[in-house]
Amino acid sequence: MTEARGTSHGAAIARRTFLAAAGVVGGGLLVGAGAVAWRLKSIDGYRLPARDGESSFGAWLRIDRDGRVEVVVPHQEMGQGIYSLAVLLAAEGLKLSPDSIRAAPAPVEARYANPVMLLDGLPMDDAALTAPQKAVVWTFDKILRALGLQGTGGSTSTRNIAEPIRAASASALDMLMRAASDRLGATVSTLKAENGRISAPNGKSATYGELAADAAKLTPAEIVLPPLGPGVYVGKGAPRFDVVPKTFGRATYGIDTREQGQLYAAIRHSPRIGGRLEHAVLSKQIAGVRGVVEGRDYFAVVADSYAVALAALDSVNAKWDDSKALNVSTEGVMSAYRAALERGVDYKPRWVIDSAGDVSKAEGKAVKARYDAPFLAHTTMEPINATALVTETSARVWAGHQSASLVQMMAAKTAGLDSDKVEVVTPFLGGGFGRRADLGYVVKAVEIASRFKGKPVQTIWSRAEDIRDDVFRPAAMADISATLGTDGAPTSFVYRIAVPSVTDQFVARALPSAKGGLMADRTTVDGALFPLYGLPNRSIENFTVDSGVPVGFWRSVGYGLNCFFMESFVDELAAAASQKPLDYRARLLGAAGDYAPARRGAALLERMGRFDRDNPLAPGADRAKTGRGFALTECFHSFVGQIADVEISGVNLRVKRVHAVVDCGFAIDPPNVAAQIRSGINFGLTAALFGKVDFDGGRVVPTNFDSYPLLQLDQAPEISVEIVNSGAPLGGVGEIGTPAIAPAVANAVFAATGKRLRSLPLALTGA
Numbered sequence: 001m002t003e004a005r006g007t008s009h010g011a012a013i014a015r016r017t018f019l020a021a022a023g024v025v026g027g028g029l030l031v032g033a034g035a036v037a038w039r040l041k042s043i044d045g046y047r048l049p050a051r052d053g054e055s056s057f058g059a060w061l062r063i064d065r066d067g068r069v070e071v072v073v074p075h076q077e078m079g080q081g082i083y084s085l086a087v088l089l090a091a092e093g094l095k096l097s098p099d100s101i102r103a104a105p106a107p108v109e110a111r112y113a114n115p116v117m118l119l120d121g122l123p124m125d126d127a128a129l130t131a132p133q134k135a136v137v138w139t140f141d142k143i144l145r146a147l148g149l150q151g152t153g154g155s156t157s158t159r160n161i162a163e164p165i166r167a168a169s170a171s172a173l174d175m176l177m178r179a180a181s182d183r184l185g186a187t188v189s190t191l192k193a194e195n196g197r198i199s200a201p202n203g204k205s206a207t208y209g210e211l212a213a214d215a216a217k218l219t220p221a222e223i224v225l226p227p228l229g230p231g232v233y234v235g236k237g238a239p240r241f242d243v244v245p246k247t248f249g250r251a252t253y254g255i256d257t258r259e260q261g262q263l264y265a266a267i268r269h270s271p272r273i274g275g276r277l278e279h280a281v282l283s284k285q286i287a288g289v290r291g292v293v294e295g296r297d298y299f300a301v302v303a304d305s306y307a308v309a310l311a312a313l314d315s316v317n318a319k320w321d322d323s324k325a326l327n328v329s330t331e332g333v334m335s336a337y338r339a340a341l342e343r344g345v346d347y348k349p350r351w352v353i354d355s356a357g358d359v360s361k362a363e364g365k366a367v368k369a370r371y372d373a374p375f376l377a378h379t380t381m382e383p384i385n386a387t388a389l390v391t392e393t394s395a396r397v398w399a400g401h402q403s404a405s406l407v408q409m410m411a412a413k414t415a416g417l418d419s420d421k422v423e424v425v426t427p428f429l430g431g432g433f434g435r436r437a438d439l440g441y442v443v444k445a446v447e448i449a450s451r452f453k454g455k456p457v458q459t460i461w462s463r464a465e466d467i468r469d470d471v472f473r474p475a476a477m478a479d480i481s482a483t484l485g486t487d488g489a490p491t492s493f494v495y496r497i498a499v500p501s502v503t504d505q506f507v508a509r510a511l512p513s514a515k516g517g518l519m520a521d522r523t524t525v526d527g528a529l530f531p532l533y534g535l536p537n538r539s540i541e542n543f544t545v546d547s548g549v550p551v552g553f554w555r556s557v558g559y560g561l562n563c564f565f566m567e568s569f570v571d572e573l574a575a576a577a578s579q580k581p582l583d584y585r586a587r588l589l590g591a592a593g594d595y596a597p598a599r600r601g602a603a604l605l606e607r608m609g610r611f612d613r614d615n616p617l618a619p620g621a622d623r624a625k626t627g628r629g630f631a632l633t634e635c636f637h638s639f640v641g642q643i644a645d646v647e648i649s650g651v652n653l654r655v656k657r658v659h660a661v662v663d664c665g666f667a668i669d670p671p672n673v674a675a676q677i678r679s680g681i682n683f684g685l686t687a688a689l690f691g692k693v694d695f696d697g698g699r700v701v702p703t704n705f706d707s708y709p710l711l712q713l714d715q716a717p718e719i720s721v722e723i724v725n726s727g728a729p730l731g732g733v734g735e736i737g738t739p740a741i742a743p744a745v746a747n748a749v750f751a752a753t754g755k756r757l758r759s760l761p762l763a764l765t766g767a
Contacts, residue, residue: 046111055216060168067209074112075157078429080734084240093169110148155636155732179215254400265459266309272325272698326698337477337498351520357537362492364483375693376473382430386445387458400429402437434553471552488577500546527562534591556738563739567631604641627752631740638664638731644744674721680737686711688742
């Protein structure tokens with residue numbers, strides 16, 4: 001199976017380019033090794049500041065004199081339950097009830113870096129790393145930790161903090177036990193910790209709070225953690241602390257920020273993407289309006305209330321410069337994709353990110369298909385907003401975001417301050433989905449507040465502006481071709497996707513001095529790259545086609561596109577080979593030999609087959625056609641299989657039932673894993689059935705939920721989730737339910753009608 005796992009010459013070039021650009025080859029690492037080592041030693045020694053009455057236990061835990069424990073979390077809580085998971089892990093390690101522990105945002109410090117999110121972007125097969133590739137990953141892990149960038153995304157939060165919190169909790173308990181040994185006059189081995197109290201055989205006892213100050217002075221011991229597995233709370237779950245405040249409206253989001261003397265800004269952007277503001281003048285005096293702020297591509301009205309500011313937008317005479325505005329249309333974007341794909345190997349830039357064997361020598365039955373998907377907006381339920389207070393010497397920002405480090409850095413640059421003069425306050429996020437990784441909205445909020453120094457100013461994007469000023473999930477088009485041997489197995493497989501680079505655009509916005517295009521953007525082909533299936537002769541390619549439309553990370557990123565293309569095509573191959581979809585996938589997985597992802601995929605496929613046998617497809621009502629479809633994918637180091645049952649009446653498509661089988665390595669909090677999978681399925685189903693952002697002459701067509709509809713409660717399917725604990729390293733959870741739903745539904749439509757739907761959103765045009 002080694003041959004099928006080979007990486008391409010193009011990927012090797014991409015890696016060398018990446019290393020050179022980062023200064024890791026050509027002597028850069030040797031020069032900087034001492035500085036990196038010194039920096040890491042300094043970072044590793046960081047301790048949480050202890051407030052009055054508290055004792056700090058390293059970087060992750062504080063215990064106060066009353067025994068209350070605080071665990072800090074460097075990832076934003078945006079509905080994925082990371083705060084509750086941190087509490088659960090700390091409770092397990094400290095032998096406490098989760099009710100005794102609270103989670104709090106971590107400071108903006110390098111100790112809380114998230115290198116996992118960036119390492120996942122390397123164009124390497126993590127399941128089959130060579131020795132040089134392992135060295136590259138190790139090196140970049142150290143460099144990224146030294147850089148200290150915090151971030152929430154890529155379903156990496158649990159993977160990033162689970163082991164540090166486990167280690168910190170075990171270490172803190174050990175220190176408390178040693179302090180108790182001294183105080184109670186008993187050996188550590190005879191002590192018992194229960195409910196925040198340590199007891200000795202002689203009847204003496206002390207609480208964690210009473211022992212904390214002495215324990216915190218001890219030197220942490222080296223503790224070997226047992227493998228992650230079922231415990232008192234771990235593997236079973238605990239109630240999420242945020243459910244009650246969110247249910248009763250007591251949870252505080254960014255848009256709920258209220259400070260003394262706060263002003264409000266309503267913002268309006270250029271009608272065309274890329275347009276620039278020449279000037280904006282309020283046509284009349286309006287009570288409560290404090291002024292108009294002119295930005296590069298926007299103007300904002302600042303007033304005593306948001307209602308007044310919003311109403312006053314229409315009283316502003318604005319002149320726009322469209323000389324550099326886009327004149328892009330949806331049809332033009334798709335035409336550019338078609339032209340690139342039809343040019344084939346002569347198109348540049350073309351990245352061969354994964355290849356094996358020789359696709360040109362294969363013979364057999366040819367199968368080809370072209371798929372496409374539209375631009376998508378994020379439309380988080382909490383519209384984009386940020387509040388900023390700027391003075392001559394400092395700034396404070398209240399905002400839902402996905403990187404406190406970048407908020408601090410970008411706000412400081414905008415306000416003309418040093419980063420350590422900017423305080424970042426992070427409330428709950430009313431939806432992230434990748435939108436709040438792009439922080440242009442924070443920059444604009446700080447620009448506006450800088451005109452009203454000493455006054456907090458909250459800038460809110462209306463829903464129309466939220467959609468207009470989005471960084472969209474890119475549209476894409478894929479050409480996939482294969483040849484099938486006499487046994488129906490692929491003798492060649494060529495996958496080509498035309499799509500812009502999200503990573504290049506994101507880096508250019510966050511770090512304008514950084515140069516993009518130096519390496520392949522793995523996110524463009526995630527979901528097709530390093531396939532689970534045995535495809536010994538394959539070429540997985542990206543044709544980078546950029547129309548100028550701003551694109552960004554969207555829940556599941558490339559997996560959401562490529563899983564639809566890939567799993568729809570695998571179904572087409574099964575049909576061409578006259579084999580059942582599950583049986584055909586099983587054959588392809590078997591052809592991958594001892595490849596670990598294929599083994600995990602096969603285990604899920606077996607569960608899917610069992611569910612299929614035990615739960616026959618229900619008949620449709622009133623002569624409606626019914627069908628069952630399947631899809632299987634790896635996503636952020638987890639594996640998900642989905643079965644979708646659909647009912648079709650004329651051109652009306654309804655998804656009745658979805659069953660998901662999930663392997664995320666080990667489910668620390670199973671109820672929350674199931675909840676996240678359901679969330680991802682409904683999110684993906686919204687896109688699969690309705691999602692589409694069109695452009696007309698550089699203008700964004702949809703303006704609200706009437707023209708960009710969401711899945712309604714009565715349209716949501718019955719969803720069941722089956723969790724498989726494989727014991728593999730932890731995978732992500734928050735995004736992994738999204739990618740497989742679109743191909744599962746499309747394949748179900750084919751099963752019901754014999755029609756292939758190769759475009760998203762899925763639409764039937766005839767009975």
